[in-house]
Amino acid sequence: MSAWGWRRWLLIGPPFLxxxxxxxxxxGVVAAISLTQAADAIPxxxxxxxxxxxxxxxxxxxxxxxxxxxxxxxxxxxxxxxxGVATVxxxxxxYPIAFAIARAPxxxxxxxxxxxxxxxxxxxxxxxxxxxxxxQPTGLLNxxxxxLGLINSPILLIYNDFSVVLGLVYGYLPFMILPxxxxxxQLDENLVEAAADLxxxxxxxxFAVVLPLSVPGIIAGALLVFIPAIGEFVxxxxxxxxxxxxxxxxxxxQFFDNVDWPSAAAIAMVMVxxxxxxxxxxxxxVERPHSSRMGANET
Amino acid sequence: xxxxxISGVSKNFGAVSAVDRVSLSVEQGELFALLGPSGCGKTTxxxxxxxxxxxxxxxxxxxGGDVTDVPPYRRPVNMMFQSYALFPHLDVVxxxxxxxxxxxxxxxxxxxxxxxxxxxxxxxxxxxxxxHELSGGQKQRVALARALAKMPKLLLLDEPLAALDRKLREExxxxxxxxxxxxxxSFVFVTHDQEEALGMASRIAVxxxxxxxxxxxxxxxxxxxxxxxxxxxxGAVNLFDGVLAAGxxxxxxxxxxxxxxxxxxxxxxxxxxxxxxxxxRPEKLRLSPGRPEGIAIAxxxxxxxxxxGVSVVHLVxxxxxxxxxxxxxxxxxxxxxxxxxxxxxxxxxGVVLAR
Numbered sequence: 001m002s003a004w005g006w007r008r009w010l011l012i013g014p015p016f017l018x019x020x021x022x023x024x025x026x027x028g029v030v031a032a033i034s035l036t037q038a039a040d041a042i043p044x045x046x047x048x049x050x051x052x053x054x055x056x057x058x059x060x061x062x063x064x065x066x067x068x069x070x071x072x073x074x075x076x077x078x079x080x081x082x083x084g085v086a087t088v089x090x091x092x093x094x095y096p097i098a099f100a101i102a103r104a105p106x107x108x109x110x111x112x113x114x115x116x117x118x119x120x121x122x123x124x125x126x127x128x129x130x131x132x133x134x135x136q137p138t139g140l141l142n143x144x145x146x147x148l149g150l151i152n153s154p155i156l157l158i159y160n161d162f163s164v165v166l167g168l169v170y171g172y173l174p175f176m177i178l179p180x181x182x183x184x185x186q187l188d189e190n191l192v193e194a195a196a197d198l199x200x201x202x203x204x205x206x207f208a209v210v211l212p213l214s215v216p217g218i219i220a221g222a223l224l225v226f227i228p229a230i231g232e233f234v235x236x237x238x239x240x241x242x243x244x245x246x247x248x249x250x251x252x253x254q255f256f257d258n259v260d261w262p263s264a265a266a267i268a269m270v271m272v273x274x275x276x277x278x279x280x281x282x283x284x285x286v287e288r289p290h291s292s293r294m295g296a297n298e299t
Numbered sequence: 300x301x302x303x304x305i306s307g308v309s310k311n312f313g314a315v316s317a318v319d320r321v322s323l324s325v326e327q328g329e330l331f332a333l334l335g336p337s338g339c340g341k342t343t344x345x346x347x348x349x350x351x352x353x354x355x356x357x358x359x360x361x362x363g364g365d366v367t368d369v370p371p372y373r374r375p376v377n378m379m380f381q382s383y384a385l386f387p388h389l390d391v392v393x394x395x396x397x398x399x400x401x402x403x404x405x406x407x408x409x410x411x412x413x414x415x416x417x418x419x420x421x422x423x424x425x426x427x428x429x430x431h432e433l434s435g436g437q438k439q440r441v442a443l444a445r446a447l448a449k450m451p452k453l454l455l456l457d458e459p460l461a462a463l464d465r466k467l468r469e470e471x472x473x474x475x476x477x478x479x480x481x482x483x484x485s486f487v488f489v490t491h492d493q494e495e496a497l498g499m500a501s502r503i504a505v506x507x508x509x510x511x512x513x514x515x516x517x518x519x520x521x522x523x524x525x526x527x528x529x530x531x532x533x534g535a536v537n538l539f540d541g542v543l544a545a546g547x548x549x550x551x552x553x554x555x556x557x558x559x560x561x562x563x564x565x566x567x568x569x570x571x572x573x574x575x576x577x578x579x580r581p582e583k584l585r586l587s588p589g590r591p592e593g594i595a596i597a598x599x600x601x602x603x604x605x606x607x608g609v610s611v612v613h614l615v616x617x618x619x620x621x622x623x624x625x626x627x628x629x630x631x632x633x634x635x636x637x638x639x640x641x642x643x644x645x646x647x648x649g650v651v652l653a654r
Contacts, residue, residue, distance in 0.1 A: 190384035193351055196371045197378045198398030199449065208397070212388045 027272070034265035035060040038258075045262045064266035076274070079247040082161075082236070083229035086168035090176040090225045091218065093169065098180035098217075099210075102187070113181065116174050124171060128238045131170065135163055135239075159241035167235040175224035183217025184210070219282050227275050247271055300363055302327045302485050303348065303453055308357030310343055317343040319509035320357070325453070325502075330479050331487045332500035336532065340509040341489045345455050348487065349378045362452050372401070377451040381458040383442040385430040391417070391441050392426045398449040416444040419478060436467050443475075447482060456488035460495060472499055493533045497521060505529050521580075527652050530578040535611075537584060537622050539577040552577050552651070556618025561594055564646045576652045581611060583648035584624035586640045595643040598622060600634050614642060 036045040036059070049056050101112045119127060134140045137154035145151045157163060187210060195205040233248035240246070247267060255264035301324035310318040318340045325331045333341040346352045348359060350371035358367050366374050377398065385394050395416050399409045417423045420440035430438060439462070446454055459475065460468045476499055479486050490496050496503050497517040505512045505520060505528075513520060513529045524530035531538065539561065541554035551560035552575060561577060585591070598614040601621075610631035614622040622642055634640065 188382070188384065190380050190382050191386060193349075193371070194378075194380060194384040194386070195397070196351075197349060197376075198445070199372050199401035200397075201372055201401075204401060209386060 030265045030268055033262055034064055034269050035062070036262045037061065037063065038260040038262055043261065044259050064263050065270075067263065068266055068270060075245040075247050075250045076270070078245055079230045080274070082164060082168060082244075082246060083226050083232075085165055086172060086229050087176075087222050087226045089165065089169045090173050091222065094173055094176035094180055094221065095218075098177045098184055101177075101181050102184035109185070113178075116177050119174065125234060125238075127171070128167060128235055131163070131167055131239060132158065135166075158239060161240075161244055163239040164236050164244050164246075167239040168229050168232060171232075171235055172225040172229055175228075176221035179220035179224065180214065180217040183214045183220075187213055215285070219285055223279065223282055226278060230275060231271055301325060302329075302362055303487065304358075304360040305344075305348070306358050306360075308344070308347060308354045308359060310340075310347060310352055310354050316509050318347065318354070321506075321509075321511050322357075323504055323511060323514055325485055325487055327485060328483055329485050330476065330499055330501045331485065332496035332503045333487065333489045333506060334493060334496040334500075334503050334533070335491065335506035335512075337491055339506040341491075341506050342457060344506070345378070345457055345487065345489050348453075349376060349455055350374045375451055376453040376455055377446040377449055378455040378457065379442050379446040379459055381461060383430075383438045383462075385438055385441055385445070387430050390427050390429050391422060391433075394430070394441055395445045395448050397445065402449065412448060416448045419447070419481070420444045435462055435464075436471070439463060439471065443478070447478075447484065450482075451484060453485050453487060456486060458490055459488055461490075461492075468495075475499065497533070505533060507532075523650060524578060524652065527576050527578075530576075530650065530652055535581050535623055535625075537579045537581065537620070539579075539620065541575065541577070543571055543573050543575050545571055554618070556616070556620065557596065561649070562646065563649065563651050573653065578650045578652055579644050579648060581623040581625035583644050584622065585643050586612060586614075586624050586626075586634065587643065588638075588640060590641050591643045593643060594646065594649075595641045596620070596622070598640055598642050600636055600638045600640060602636055603631055603634060605631075614640065616642070 032048050033045055036048050038044060039046045046059060048059055050059055051057075097116070101109055101116075104112060132139070135158035136142075137156070137158075139157075141157060142151070142154040146154070191209055191213070192205055195209045196202075200208060231248050231251075232246065233252055236244050236246045237249055237252070240249075247270075251264050251267045251271075254260045254267060303325040305324065306322050308318055308321050309316065321340075321344060333344060335341045343352060347354055348361075350366065350369060354367065358365055360366065361375055386397065389397065392413055395413045396409055399412060404412070414423065417426060420443055422437065422440050422444060425433065425437060425441075428437075430441070433441065439459070443459075446456075456475075460471055463471055472495065475486075488499070497520070500517060502514065502516055503520050504514045507528045513525045515523075520529060520533050524533065527538065530536045539552065539554045539557075541552040541561075544551050544553045544560055550571065551562045553560045554577075563577070596616050596618070598616040601613040601615050604611040604613065605628060608628060609625055610628045612624045612626065612631055612634055614624065616622055624642065
């Protein structure tokens with residue numbers, strides 16, 4: 001190996017090592033456990049390799065996956081729907097905010113961004129409890145509405161799909177705003193002026209120039225919201241009702257309540273597979289603007 | 300009626316007065332230059348015409364219609380930006396067609412117009428390229444095609460050649476003139492480069508500190524500048540500051556350091572005792588070893604700057620004035636550093652500038 005190759009490996013080696021030790025290895029362990037069976041032992045699963053008459057024998061089984069496939073898939077569907085709805089709502093709420101911050105006077109931008117990040121200074125758990133205090137039947141919101149004479153009896157605002165989506169949007173909104181801001185603040189003001197100069201009204205300027213050029217920010221924000229929202233446990237557990245079943249909750253139940261590590265590991269592997277799909281899709285989208293084919297059907 | 304009529308327009312940014320009571324008009328088919336140093340307000344004036352800025356005072360009319368309160372997307376003008384501002388997500392065709400789409404032009408006509416515009420700027424072979432795949436000169440052509448596609452009554456160009464290298468700039472200058480003649484649209488362009496303004500424009504407005512210092516043809520601006528600023532900014536000049544005094548049969552300029560007052564061929568009335576300056580272009584300055592008749596200033600050759608076909612002889616007068624004389628390089632070889640000479644000029648070549 002040449003000196004150059006040796007040095008190159010020295011540079012890119014550490015991050016690879018980090019990935020291998022702290023991501024691939026644990027993922028491999030989870031994958032391995034997902035192929036075993038629950039057992040009353042320590043650790044609580046059957047060994048993957050056993051000593052048999054022919055030496056080491058592999059005891060892998062896909063039983064856990066079969067169980068998932070034949071079982072109730074609603075939790076997976078729910079997770080996809082909740083995460084999807086939350087992502088779309090985050091985009092609809094976050095885009096105007098990011099746009100306003102990017103267009104605000106320079107001196108205002110950093111203080112406004114600081115306000116977006118401010119909630120992170122408190123634990124998510126505490127903030128979700130605060131939402132319970134706001135939303136519950138005897139909570140702030142119901143009391144305020146009653147005091148204003150708008151309602152006679154408390155309305156159900158919590159322990160349903162509404163409160164779960166509200167919690168997800170609230171919790172993940174900053175992850176949508178920040179990449180959108182990054183993308184919108186880099187937009188060349190001359191492009192907006194050029195579009196107006198060529199006869200585009202403000203709405204057309206937005207849809208023909210601003211929106212297409214902020215697509216990378218939209219994709220980054222959507223991934224940053226969608227991926228963690230799928231596996232979210234705290235928000236649906238605290239704000240959701242008995243009917244709102246999400247993968248994170250099922251995984252928790254299998255792991256802690258049923259002490260079924262192999263089944264929980266299989267659920268985790270299915271989740272990873274579910275998340276890989278949108279990532280690959282997004283990568284194709286992000287790469288598209290660099291190819292010279294896009295826009296070929298203009299005019 | 301003038302195509303563009305600007306009357307008494309002012310624009311302030313905070314406490315800074317960017318454009319100050321500017322009035323000017325541009326006729327149909329003109330190639331009009333706004334010339335001035337950076338910060339003189341020329342770009343702000345262009346943006347006021349385009350509609351990106353609203354004037355604090357004054358009116359702007361295009362083709363007889365008052366557009367002062369009309370937003371940019373409804374003005375019959377288009378602009379070529381200094382940075383070109385091509386849409387990075389659209390290819391060349393998409394960029395040129397953008398304005399036509401906003402008009403709602405039918406697809407067939409639009410395609411024909413785009414093809415015509417690309418042929419005009421010789422970019423037909425690059426129709427499917429994206430802006431990042433083009434060179435600076437190619438981007439400039441696409442930007443020009445995009446701005447001309449809607450056939451505006453008036454095309455605004457912000458430093459159209461500034462981003463190009465010197466050789467390309469000179470070629471493009473001639474091309475721009477050719478395109479302007481062919482399409483017949485009035486061009487108003489902003490430049491800080493006096494060569495560019497002199498070489499391209501049919502008329503020039505020289506701007507200084509937000510105000511118009513002088514408007515005229517290139518020859519008028521260069522030969523008959525009306526202020527010290529214009530004489531100094533447009534081209535090289537030898538300036539003599541002094542006080543007006545009565546001479547034998549005309550007004551003369553008493554310049555500190557010069558033994559004799561300079562007799563002036565005054566066209567206008569010049570107040571005796573007033574401060575004035577005399578401007579003489581370097582190519583009008585004659586050098587001779589012996590003292591000639593008339594106005595003559597004793598000087599010493601400081602150095603000779605060879606510029607190819609012409610050379611500039613730098614002099615220091617006995618009075619302390621630094622002078623420049625431009626002549627054919629062959630003529631400059633008869634001078635050398637340290638040589639005493641007499642500098643003189645035809646009185647008709649001296650321009651009196653009231654201060």
